[in-house]
Amino acid sequence: MTTHLTHTMRSDARDNRERILDAARTVFVTDGLDVPMREIARRAEVGPATLYRHFPTKELLVAEAFTDQMRACRAIVDDGLADPDPWHGFCRTIEQLCELQARDHGFTAAFMSAFPHAIDFAAIRTSSLTGAAELIRKAKGTGRLRPEIVVDDLIxxxxxxxGIQARTPAARVAASRRFAALMIQAFQVSPVAAPLPPVPRLMPLSPK
Structure with missing residues (x-):
């Protein structure tokens, strides 16, 4: 009985932590990093005491939300590298990275500016560049990636x-998908005239 209760409490704690992180990521993206901790607790449907038990400071909460974002980015690259078809893996990585960044909506840049010493950014950059270089090397081996493409082109x-600006988050993601498709065609040795994603409405029409 005691073991069951302990397991249940641990499960509840994990659920609360995930709800807090989900709420924090959403609110940081939409409202910025200045959102009060109590508002994050309200969005996560937990009490302030529960929030502070998991994340005693706002810096810790923001850092964990950022770390999750970096894990997602690394997972995209790793999946691309593991693809048995290196060209397909390269293309999927481009598509998914662009969409992840479009959904990020400046959160990463804001975090790096607000908490420049919270995480070893140099190590993250080195790991990312190493993965990107290997992705390019494998894609070139298929003969479909232009030989002059380098990591700086992905940067x-x-x-x-x-830099994509759009009226709504959905339009920003749609624009990013079209941009990724255009970039993939530009990276190819012999571009294939594949259909592009639809054009989103990015900015309001100018008054006549």
Whole structure:
């Protein structure tokens, strides 16, 4: 009986922690990092005491939300590297990274600015660049990736994707998907005229 209760309590604690992180990621993306902790607790449907038990400071909560984002990014690259078809893996990585960044909506940049010493950013960058270089190497082995493509081209793509402005989060994601499709065609040795995702409405029409 005691073992069952302990297991249940641990399960409840894990659920609460995940709810807090889910709520925090959402609110940080939509409302910025200045959202009060009590508001995050309300969104997660837990009491403030429960929130502070898991995350005693806001910096710890933001850092964990950011770490989850980095895990998602790394998982995308790892899945691409594990794909038995390196070209397909390369393309899927491009698509998923662009969409992840579009949904991020500046959270990563805001975190790095607000908490520059919270995480070893140099180690994250080194790991990311190493994975990207291996992804490019394997894709070139298929003969479908242009031989002059280098890691800096992927960085340039990410920077451009980060600059997409749209009226709604859905439109931003849609624009990112179209941009990723255009980039994949640009990376190919012999681009295939595949259908592109639809064009989203990015900015309001100018008054006539």
């Amino acid at each position: 340039l793509m990410i920077m451009a994707n980060n």
